[in-house]
Amino acid sequence: MNAIELRNVTKTYPLFKVDNISLDVKQGYITGLIGPNGAGKSTLIKMIIGLIYPDTGSIKTLGSEMHNQEVNIKQRIGIVSDDCFYYEHLTIHEMRRMIASFYKKWDDKTFNTYLEQFELSPRKKIRELSKGMKIKFSLAVALSHDAELLIMDEPTSGLDPVFRRELLDLLADMIQNETKSIIFSTHITTDLERIADYIMFMNQGKLIFNEVKDDVLERYTIVKGDMDLLDSDTRSQFVGIRETAVGFEGLADNRAEAERLFGNYALLHRPSLEDLIYFTAKGERHHA
Structure with missing residues (x-):
């Protein structure tokens, strides 16, 4: 069973091209996405979550193509990024009310549990949060609507070592539910060595490999x-x-x-x- 399937996917820009990518992301596993800056990782993620569309090829996310089932698919995806997409003037509580209205499976009890675990006050304004605190808030949101696919785009870059370790443990626990899948893109490769099952390696817009992590490191x-x-x-x-x-x-x-x-x-x-x-x-x- 695959969480994501890409077949012959190409996206061309004036100075860059994601070139003829075919891959499967296995359901129930953590897949690390690595590569140097400019490798095409962010472009790949944007295509998977439907922010941009490929010029050619097909992408199935959670069994469906985004252009056919966009609302349904996005209900089932959680995204944690080092970019902040929230209204800076709102409090965490106010932002939660806005976000919760979009998700059919939103669970306030789960969200509040994560706020307490991450030591985030619902009265704090988004602009008052540090980069690491914003990552924690994004994670609380992503984990509070029963997402089947969690996409982590450089999530640990602003975190202190203690919480980074706690985050990795949390992700490892989450994946014990075999219906959940995680894509984890990061430059902190030691995090992936600790928890990833598979590694996708991109370079200059091409997929170098997508294999079991331990097999790669042995070869x-x-x-x-x-x-x-x-x-x-x-x-x-x-x-x-x-x-x-x-x-x-x-x-x-x-x-x-x-x-x-x-x-x-x-x-x-x-x-x-x-x-x-x-x-x-x-x-x-x-x-x-």
Whole structure:
């Protein structure tokens, strides 16, 4: 069962293109969305939630295409972003009354429970909230109308480490309900290493992979060694390489082949998600 299905989706702008994306987001899992700035992540999210439409291809969100079932789909989606879409002059209580009127499944008891948990006063005006407090308010809203699909767009960037950890625990608990699904786009890749089941990696408008997180991190490897290990054949094994006066460090996308080529002459270790982003972007710049 898929929460989201994209087939041959393309969106073209004057200086950028999301190019022929096909992917499935599995229901009941947390899918992390990663990539450097300008990779196309925000454009992808906007298409999934119906803020913009693709030029070609099809998108099904929760089983339906947005242009056929927009109101129904948006009832079932929760969005948490580092952008604030609320009226700054209203209080949390006043904003809640406005938002609640849009959702058939809005639950005041759940909302008030989250306000208390997040230490948010309903009397505070939106403009008085810090960036982190606005994220908490957005999260309380998103979790109070029984959303089946939660989309997190850079939600942890303004949060202190303690609440960030609490948020990750909350998301992990939420996903125990197998009808719920989460897309989590963030530059704080350690958060995804902690809780994501799948990773989607975008770069320059293309989907590099959409796979089980642990499978990806097992397939790729970081190789460190002396410069004399590099020639045209060994260089071709790397997604990207960083060279220094004393040696090199590179990302290879085939651990078994890297072990065969370099044997005991180089140090190999499991990469982080940050390594994947850094070396892929570095390799693209090198070949541009």
